[in-house]
Amino acid sequence: MSGAPYGSSMNLRDTASLVTGASRGLGRALAEILAAAGSRVVMVAREKAPLEQAAAAIRATGGVAHALVADVGDIHAVHPIAAQAAALVGPIDILVNNASTLGPTPLRLLLDTECEDLSRVLEVNLVGPFRLTKVVAGSMALRGRGLVVNISSDASVEAYPSWGAYSISKAALDHLTRIWAVELAEAGVRFLSIDPGEMNTRMHADAMPEADPTTLADPAKVAARIAALIAAPDLASGARVQAVAS
Amino acid sequence: MTGFERARDDARLLVLEARNGRLHDRAVGDLPELLAPGDLLVLNDAATLPASLRGVTGAGDQVELRLAGPPTGDRWPAVLFGAGDWRTRTEDRAAPPAVAPGERLRFGELVAEVVAVALLSPRLVEVRFDRAGDALWSALYQVGRPVQYAYHDRDLALWTVQTAYAGRPWAVEMPSAGRPLGWRVLGALRRRGIELAWLTHAAGLSSTGDPVLDAALPLPEQYDIPERTAQAVTRARSEGRRVLAVGTTVVRALEGAARQPGGLRAGPGTTALVITEHMRPRVVDGLVTGIHAPGESHYRLLGAFAPAAALAAASRHADRRGYRPHELGDLALVVPSLSVDAGLRPGTPRAMRPEHASTA
Numbered sequence: 001m002s003g004a005p006y007g008s009s010m011n012l013r014d015t016a017s018l019v020t021g022a023s024r025g026l027g028r029a030l031a032e033i034l035a036a037a038g039s040r041v042v043m044v045a046r047e048k049a050p051l052e053q054a055a056a057a058i059r060a061t062g063g064v065a066h067a068l069v070a071d072v073g074d075i076h077a078v079h080p081i082a083a084q085a086a087a088l089v090g091p092i093d094i095l096v097n098n099a100s101t102l103g104p105t106p107l108r109l110l111l112d113t114e115c116e117d118l119s120r121v122l123e124v125n126l127v128g129p130f131r132l133t134k135v136v137a138g139s140m141a142l143r144g145r146g147l148v149v150n151i152s153s154d155a156s157v158e159a160y161p162s163w164g165a166y167s168i169s170k171a172a173l174d175h176l177t178r179i180w181a182v183e184l185a186e187a188g189v190r191f192l193s194i195d196p197g198e199m200n201t202r203m204h205a206d207a208m209p210e211a212d213p214t215t216l217a218d219p220a221k222v223a224a225r226i227a228a229l230i231a232a233p234d235l236a237s238g239a240r241v242q243a244v245a246s
Numbered sequence: 247m248t249g250f251e252r253a254r255d256d257a258r259l260l261v262l263e264a265r266n267g268r269l270h271d272r273a274v275g276d277l278p279e280l281l282a283p284g285d286l287l288v289l290n291d292a293a294t295l296p297a298s299l300r301g302v303t304g305a306g307d308q309v310e311l312r313l314a315g316p317p318t319g320d321r322w323p324a325v326l327f328g329a330g331d332w333r334t335r336t337e338d339r340a341a342p343p344a345v346a347p348g349e350r351l352r353f354g355e356l357v358a359e360v361v362a363v364a365l366l367s368p369r370l371v372e373v374r375f376d377r378a379g380d381a382l383w384s385a386l387y388q389v390g391r392p393v394q395y396a397y398h399d400r401d402l403a404l405w406t407v408q409t410a411y412a413g414r415p416w417a418v419e420m421p422s423a424g425r426p427l428g429w430r431v432l433g434a435l436r437r438r439g440i441e442l443a444w445l446t447h448a449a450g451l452s453s454t455g456d457p458v459l460d461a462a463l464p465l466p467e468q469y470d471i472p473e474r475t476a477q478a479v480t481r482a483r484s485e486g487r488r489v490l491a492v493g494t495t496v497v498r499a500l501e502g503a504a505r506q507p508g509g510l511r512a513g514p515g516t517t518a519l520v521i522t523e524h525m526r527p528r529v530v531d532g533l534v535t536g537i538h539a540p541g542e543s544h545y546r547l548l549g550a551f552a553p554a555a556a557l558a559a560a561s562r563h564a565d566r567r568g569y570r571p572h573e574l575g576d577l578a579l580v581v582p583s584l585s586v587d588a589g590l591r592p593g594t595p596r597a598m599r600p601e602h603a604s605t606a
Binding site: 055066067068069076078079080082083084086087088090091135138139141142143186187 | 289291293295296379380383384387403404405408409410411412413414415429432433436437442444
């Protein structure tokens with residue numbers, strides 16, 4: 001794909017996007033809205049049936065969407081994800097690292113958290129995005145264009161009891177965003193860390209089954225706000241942004 | 247420590263100044279200071295496919311199918327190998343069983359139908375897979391492995407055969423000249439005012455095990471030149487700045503495109519150009535490449551950029567100094583001169599290029 005570098009704003013039409021954790025919730029909603037805006041979207045998730053159903057739903061509305069079944073926490077999956085995505089939709093312009101795990105639920109105090117469970121959470125929520133970004137952002141840097149969005153959480157800045165493993169992973173992901181941003185500032189690749197706020201998703205229900213879903217945001221509305229942030233002309237690379245103002 | 251476990255820019259760099267035959271022992275990390283502001287460096291951003299598929303024929307004979315490039319439509323060019331694996335040198339591998347159009351090759355759940363067998367060699371075929379799109383790519387990455395090399399002591403994982411800027415998976419073997427270039431070096435090149443551009447070229451197979459087919463290598467290969475790169479090359483040439491290729495694949499794409507009607511244009515294409523000492527480059531002034539030995543097709547390509555005597559001396563020097571040849575080895579930089587003023591300067595006609603085309 002040719003064209004001028006994005007500079008500080010991004011027209012989503014005729015871009016190539018890669019969204020992880022895209023079979024349901026915020027990831028699926030983001031894939032839908034990116035595709036509706038004209039981006040060719042590759043959707044990644046572990047569960048085949050809901051992922052293919054989500055991609056088919058986008059195609060049914062005229063969008064371009066492909067489904068890749070993979071685990072972003074698996075080191076061997078990273079190059080295949082990036083290469084297959086580029087084969088299907090061209091070099092990636094927008095990478096959304098959305099896939100994440102809470103670890104075992106009900107959530108546990110740190111003193112009750114197994115080391116292996118912490119490691120798994122970090123693999124999926126932090127190391128996975130690092131690996132995938134490392135593979136995708138090199139091509140972006142060569143082309144002088146691209147945006148990487150890391151989906152964060154307010155748990156990255158607030159210390160909630162029992163959210164330890166998840167919180168740590170998201171706090172580190174926020175800082176990873178900042179370091180990527182300074183290292184690739186000259187290369188034309190931008191990075192954002194976006195806190196979506198509390199949403200009515202399966203993950204939220206797993207974490208807080210007592211929460212009233214009617215008080216939680218609709219992922220589709222949050223996705224629309226994130227899409228606007230992706231296209232926003234005034235966000236500095238490395239910024240941590242709340243999708244919905246608190 | 248083997249080559250691919252080293253930091254990318256730890257590789258050694260043998261510099262050959264084609265005009266005077268001078269040799270310099272440097273490191274890849276020195277590349278920014280060896281090139282000049284205004285130079286245009288063109289890279290091949292093709293990612294390397296897991297192009298080696300192991301399976302069986304309809305009769306149950308073992309076979310390895312090596313994809314030879316990206317598909318045209320749904321037809322993939324490929325080369326068949328017989329029983330055995332990469333631990334046996336390609337030229338010593340058993341011949342594959344004879345196949346005919348209609349033969350079905352099974353690779354786990356993935357099935358390929360032979361749709362054509364080349365007259366040149368019964369090993370060179372075209373296949374069509376039993377699925378397409380997402381399902382085909384997923385299957386290829388599940389059953390395929392990168393093409394392996396007998397000189398290496400273990401399996402190469404997919405990540406070891408990628409450059410730091412890989413995009414679309416078009417190469418069936420790694421565009422290896424770019425592999426040692428990490429972003430410390432690439433960033434330093436840009437900061438020094440060296441322009442980076444890219445194209446995608448489907449680097450093909452380096453060996454097939456069939457002497458007749460090997461003699462025909464490289465086979466026609468696909469390339470895709472972005473508009474920005476075509477403009478950058480045209481602008482550099484019009485301003486008398488040097489155009490340098492990272493890898494022989496970039497040379498082949500640019501020189502092949504330059505020989506199309508109307509000259510070098512953006513867009514996809516296929517080139518059957520074989521570059522030798524008898525060809526006068528129209529676009530490329532020099533290149534970064536691997537350490538090649540006399541008799542290799544890549545060595546012959548270098549003859550288009552440096553006199554035979556200088557290349558022979560460089561080859562002996564590389565051998566004496568222990569430069570590592572092959573895909574995971576060290577690099578060479580072949581330029582008219584390290585001093586831009588002594589080679590091409592802005593506004594200088596291309597006749598300044600060393601007159602060596604007839605020395606071989």
